[in-house]
Amino acid sequence: MGDVDGIDDALSTTGFDRTGQAEAFDSIGDRYDEAFPHKEGQIASGQWLADSLPTGSLVLDLGCGTGQPTARQLVDAGHRVVGVDLSSEMIRLARANVPEAQFHQVDIVDLEDLREGPFDGMAAFFSLLMLNRDEIPDILELLRRQLVENGLLALSMVEADVNDLAIPFLGNTIRVSGYLREDLHQVIEEAGFEILGEDSYTYAPLSSDIPPEIQLFLHCRRRR
Numbered sequence: 001m002g003d004v005d006g007i008d009d010a011l012s013t014t015g016f017d018r019t020g021q022a023e024a025f026d027s028i029g030d031r032y033d034e035a036f037p038h039k040e041g042q043i044a045s046g047q048w049l050a051d052s053l054p055t056g057s058l059v060l061d062l063g064c065g066t067g068q069p070t071a072r073q074l075v076d077a078g079h080r081v082v083g084v085d086l087s088s089e090m091i092r093l094a095r096a097n098v099p100e101a102q103f104h105q106v107d108i109v110d111l112e113d114l115r116e117g118p119f120d121g122m123a124a125f126f127s128l129l130m131l132n133r134d135e136i137p138d139i140l141e142l143l144r145r146q147l148v149e150n151g152l153l154a155l156s157m158v159e160a161d162v163n164d165l166a167i168p169f170l171g172n173t174i175r176v177s178g179y180l181r182e183d184l185h186q187v188i189e190e191a192g193f194e195i196l197g198e199d200s201y202t203y204a205p206l207s208s209d210i211p212p213e214i215q216l217f218l219h220c221r222r223r224r
């Protein structure tokens with residue numbers, strides 16, 4: 001799979017600016033896990049995905065970060081896991097943390113380049129919020145096409161009505177987007193998913209340069 005790995009351009013293949021996003025996460029590395037040590041919501045949502053799929057399912061972890069906790073959790077549940085991330089450092093850490101899984105340095109918009117799909121399930125924890133809101137509906141459509149019929153998607157976002165907002169994050173600047181809860185539901189449903197369940201958590205990261213946030217976890221199924 002080495003031929004799909006590697007990201008050189010500041011623009012995604014769909015023309016959206018990725019300047020600084022990969023570099024920020026290259027520099028953050030495993031400090032990300034230190035700043036977000038309490039991942040009850042993510043672990044519960046990952047468990048829903050792991051338990052809802054037959055053992056041995058093929059599962060994609062989108063924006064996998066360090067591979068902790070989600071890729072590890074899915075592998076430990078007996079699934080075959082593929083992870084993608086924009087950041088070469090995150091891919092390096094994920095390969096070290098979860099050697100049983102396959103990881104590729106790939107932009108989410110280029111998922112069709114992966115040879116492994118279609119997938120039985122996907123996890124997208126706090127990764128779609130790194131995209132421009134103008135591309136999220138098309139990317140959700142892409143995710144749906146890369147899932148088998150009735151395939152499952154566990155997704156989390158931070159609730160916020162922002163688009164491509166530059167924020168300080170662990171000594172770096174990243175750009176993030178979000179939706180209010182009802183708007184997020186609408187975008188997901190319009191992309192062809194049924195929302196089976198939802199949880200929300202108020203979260204105060206350990207780092208003082210990240211304000212408290214409301215995290216939304218949605219459990220979805222490909223509708224058509």
Ligand SMILES: C[S@@+](CC[C@H](N)C(=O)[O-])C[C@H]1O[C@@H](n2cnc3c(N)ncnc32)[C@H](O)[C@@H]1O
Nearest residue numbers: 025063064065085086087107108125126127130
């Ligand atoms: C906030 S972190 C979440 C990491 C992990 N999913 C978790 O929840 O622990 C976002 C991750 O998405 C990755 N990312 C950002 N934009 C991406 C893109 N366009 N394609 C793939 N990965 C991306 C970042 O490098 C980072 O590892």
